[in-house]
Amino acid sequence: MNETLPEGTLQLPPQWSTIAPEVDAMYYFIYWVSVVFTIAIFGAMVWFMWKYRRRPGVKSKQPGHATALEITWTFAPLILLVILFHEGFTGYVKGAVAPEDSLEVRVRGMQWNWEFEHRGGVIDDLNYLRVPVNTPVRLVMSSSDVLHSFFIPTMRVKRDVVPGMYSTLWFEATHRTPDITCESDEQCPEAMWCGKVPPGGTERKCSLPIFCTEYCGAPTGITASAFSEGGRNTNHSTMMGDLAVVTMEEYDAFIEEGPPPPPECESADDPAACWGENLHSNYCVACHSVDGVAQAPAPNWKGLYGNQRQFADGSSATADENYIRQSILQPQSQIVQGYSNVNMPPFRFSDRQLDAIIAYMRSLNE
Numbered sequence: 001m002n003e004t005l006p007e008g009t010l011q012l013p014p015q016w017s018t019i020a021p022e023v024d025a026m027y028y029f030i031y032w033v034s035v036v037f038t039i040a041i042f043g044a045m046v047w048f049m050w051k052y053r054r055r056p057g058v059k060s061k062q063p064g065h066a067t068a069l070e071i072t073w074t075f076a077p078l079i080l081l082v083i084l085f086h087e088g089f090t091g092y093v094k095g096a097v098a099p100e101d102s103l104e105v106r107v108r109g110m111q112w113n114w115e116f117e118h119r120g121g122v123i124d125d126l127n128y129l130r131v132p133v134n135t136p137v138r139l140v141m142s143s144s145d146v147l148h149s150f151f152i153p154t155m156r157v158k159r160d161v162v163p164g165m166y167s168t169l170w171f172e173a174t175h176r177t178p179d180i181t182c183e184s185d186e187q188c189p190e191a192m193w194c195g196k197v198p199p200g201g202t203e204r205k206c207s208l209p210i211f212c213t214e215y216c217g218a219p220t221g222i223t224a225s226a227f228s229e230g231g232r233n234t235n236h237s238t239m240m241g242d243l244a245v246v247t248m249e250e251y252d253a254f255i256e257e258g259p260p261p262p263p264e265c266e267s268a269d270d271p272a273a274c275w276g277e278n279l280h281s282n283y284c285v286a287c288h289s290v291d292g293v294a295q296a297p298a299p300n301w302k303g304l305y306g307n308q309r310q311f312a313d314g315s316s317a318t319a320d321e322n323y324i325r326q327s328i329l330q331p332q333s334q335i336v337q338g339y340s341n342v343n344m345p346p347f348r349f350s351d352r353q354l355d356a357i358i359a360y361m362r363s364l365n366e
């Protein structure tokens, strides 16, 4: 991809979204109105100070009434304010209401990470958002704990993420982010930084920054210096994310395949089982043990694969691959006997991830 990237101005970062030119036009309009009025008002003040300065022998006269002048200075600003309101309001509505055909991505803010969930329940690596280029994307955002605020400067979007309610915003990216590996921010194009290693990758890449602009709490004893060592998201001021704009084909491939396996599993003896172990420790360890002993609050995984299962409704089945898939995707379809009082949440994984979990379960039997 050799397309030229947008450039910023002295005051504003490059325009990466379709709405950015309008936002900036509004900004500059208000800016220049302020500049002109500041100069006019201060100029008039200084000029009057000089013109009507105190002089010996000159007595001040009572000012008379100037109807034309009074009407002018009442209505001229009024018209200006009406224009400003109209422009601001239509712009706001446009930014608030996503186009019908928008692609939807769920965003969850939590202390101190962003989690992104895509079509089909595919959850990407924490703090990593990928969106297709030239496609309106609607973010449906919620918070698991406190008030956060989602901000992408280059897209000109920002909205509070409030506990107990959904908030939304949308944008359409106009350029694909170039593939540049990096070690420091200076190696990246304007307004990009050297982001984290993309899921499944091995090297850091330039990305567009995502910020949380709400003061969403800070643990004691952790400093922002962790940030400079590449370790982000250790407290409020480092609650950041990386945005990658990809092509529609790349995006679809990602949804199809799901997130790639962790790179450290590539060299493992059994890469699938390694990935499955990784998933277990991320999503399942709270309930499922793998030591063959603990049976609460959920069945132990050791010895599970290939075993005969008894269900609460009296039926039974062999724990083969199909059964395990079904148990993960629709846990309530067959409840294991003795476990009717704990509800396993439904998980949505890609086929590759499900295979990895099954491979891990099998490896536990060896």
Ligand SMILES: [Cu+2]
Pocket (backbone or CB within 6 Å): 109, 112, 147, 148, 149, 212, 213, 214, 215, 216, 236, 239
């Ligand atoms: Cu936050």
